[in-house]
Every structure is written in structure tokens, then in C-alpha cells.
Amino acid sequence: MAYLEELGMKAVMPSFMAKGEKQLSTHDANTSRLVTKIRWVVESANARIKRWKFLDRILPTSQVPYIADYIRIVCSISNKYFPPLSTGNVDEDNAVACKIKYLATQINHLKEEVESKKLDSRKVLWKRPEELLDFPRLDEEELRNMTCGTYQLKLSPSYAEEHFNDGADIMVHRDDPYLLRVKIQSRHVSSKSYLLWIRYNETSVTGWYCKCRAGSRVVGVCGHIASVIWYLASGRHQESIHSVRDWGRYIDESSVIPEPVDASESEEEGVEE
Template sequence: MPFFLGRGEKQHSVEESNTTRLVTKLRWIVESINGRIKFFRYLDKVLPTNQVPHIRDYVHIACSLINRYFKPMNIGDPEADELLGAKMLFLSKQINELKNKVENDGLDKRSYKWSKIDSTDFDIEFPRLNEEELRNLTLGTYQTEDGKIIHRRTL
């Protein structure tokens, strides 16, 4: 279950954020499957109580039709998915160097010293990432608020 902010809290801790990301990654797959099952109008609504004994049969029928006529959800490699999961767990346990820098340098305080700069003050080259490097950095699929998938990696 993802963490929720308590009263007066403005931000999750690093550990809570990492755990929530891991839960969200897993829940996205589950909700995608649920969305396919709810494609069938009868299963998209609350069923009458006299239908409870038959729900399992209805879901089996719906899933059989989905498996036969829909594109598969999982076209990936189970070993690669397992490695991705292990990588996500490993990275979630690492020390957050950016958080440490923000706290140590007092960058989380509300007082700032602004100074004028222009492009000649810095010689920064931003990296250009290919699709594989971007996939490794983002660890898979992410969705925008309007529902568009930024990078699709089917699981």
C-alpha cells in the first residue's frame, strides 16, 4: 500500500517515496489487467448479490476471450523483468546523495541568495540519452497526467 501524507506533512520521506514508487510500479500492471476485464460491460458494474456464486465463471470467460482476441500484456522476458525488479529494490535502498546535499548546504531553507547569471557563466553539456539509456534511468513505464504513456515497456 502506498504511503499517504499525514496532517501537516508536505512531503514524504525518501524511504516512503521509494516504497510508494515500487508499489505504484506493481499496481500499474494489476490495474491494466483490471481495465481489460472491465472492458466487458457486465463486469464494469457492481453485480447483484444473487450473481456472486457465478462471478468466478464470468471472469474466467472474460479472461479467456481477452487471451484469445486481445494483444498480450506481457511480451517481455521474465528474466529481464526479474532483473528490473531487483534493480529497483537495490536502487531504492541507496543513499540519496541529492537529499544529503540539499540538507547539508541548507538548500531546503526559504531564504535564497539570487545572483544574475548568463549562459557564459557555465559550461554544462547535458547528456544525450538513447532509448536504452533512458529506459535504464527511468526503470520502465511512466504516464503523464493526461493519460499518455511517455515510455512504453509492456510487462
């Protein structure tokens, strides 16, 4: 990091919790999201290079003088015959960048409300999510604007099917007419669950807070919040939730490559403990 800064670069890395902490601060969680959003550009380029088996392994020292040439050749072939890594609209991308840079300076007002009013210690009357009739419906674009990416939205159907269709591992409680408290089971630890809060009005979701590691951020949302909002605002209104891919066709026909997932939010894999 110090070396990069000496070269005049601004170097940032995802934040880590100090010993004894259970959650990143809003500032640290926001900063970490900025890093993971940017690093996907580098990771996707590296992933394309590593599709070549020779470059997807540790090479002997005898090959060191030739590695640069190999990479130039592979990159030239990729640039010529593979689709661009980014096919987005430049103006839209700039708008997203401006939005997340602005959000990174904001605080999580709902987190402050939960802590100041001690909402996590109040008595609750848990109900099934199907009883919520006033939660706003949101389309894919509105959900994507809220999550600041597509990674979580692509995972939400499978997460929703796992938790909501079979025995409903999610329960909701109203702390006030437009504030939901939700309890959701951890995907990785059967004995662990998370509490999260979602504030909304007749047309949109206006605030969120989860007690997981990255749940206080306002630059996008954590995976728990994304899945719950997707289900309440969209998924439950669909006739069925299609979540599981038929990976067998990729085994039978190796020339068919599954559509890559934008892992710009892949830090969520390490959120739950």
C-alpha cells in the same frame, strides 16, 4: 493488511504523509514506488476484464452466484484472442526488479547536499534552458533505465511542450558547474512552482532531487524531474515535439483501440497539490 499478513503474505501499501509534512521521506517514497510498480500487473488485468461492459459496473445481488463463471469465460476469451499483458524479456524484467530493489535501500545524497548547504535559499540567476550547452544527450533506453518505467517518458513530450515551448515556464541556475537548480511551474496549480536539482557529468545524470511530494526518491524519478531531463537530454534536440494524439480517429472508428500506457507510475497523478 493484518489479514493478509496472517495468511503469510507480505502486504505493503503506498505511504501517506503525516499531518504537517510536505514531502515523503526517501525511504517512504522508494517503498511507494515499489508498490505502484508491482500493482500495475493487477490493475492491467482488472482493466482488461472491465473492457466487458457487463463487468464494468455494479451488478445486482441476483448475479453474485454467476460472477465467477462470467469472469472465467471472459478471461478465457482474453487469453485466447488478446495479446499477452506482458511481452517483455524475462531476463530484462528480472534485472529491472533487482535494480529497483537495490535502489530502494539507498539514500538520496543530493537531497542531503541541498539541505545541508541550504541550496534552496541561495541567491539565484535564472536563465533559459537553451543556454545549457554541456548537458549530456541521452537516448530512450538510458532515460528508461533512469525512470524505471515508461509512463513518465510517454507523458514528458506533452508536459515539455506545455512548459517549454510557450513562454518557457522553466528556468535554470547553476549551483556549481555540474549541478542545476530548476524552477518549474505546477501543472495543476497556476500559482505554484517546484524547485528541483539535477547533478550530471559529461555523459550521464548522476543525481536528482525535487521538493514535490515524491521528489526525494531514488527508485526512478518524479514527473517533474523526468520531464526536465527528457527535454534537456533529448526533446530540445528534436526538430519538433509530437505530444498531442489525434483522439478523433478513435471516436470515428471505435474498433481502433489506442495503445495502452503502462500506468505503473500512475501515483504521479497525485503528486502535485
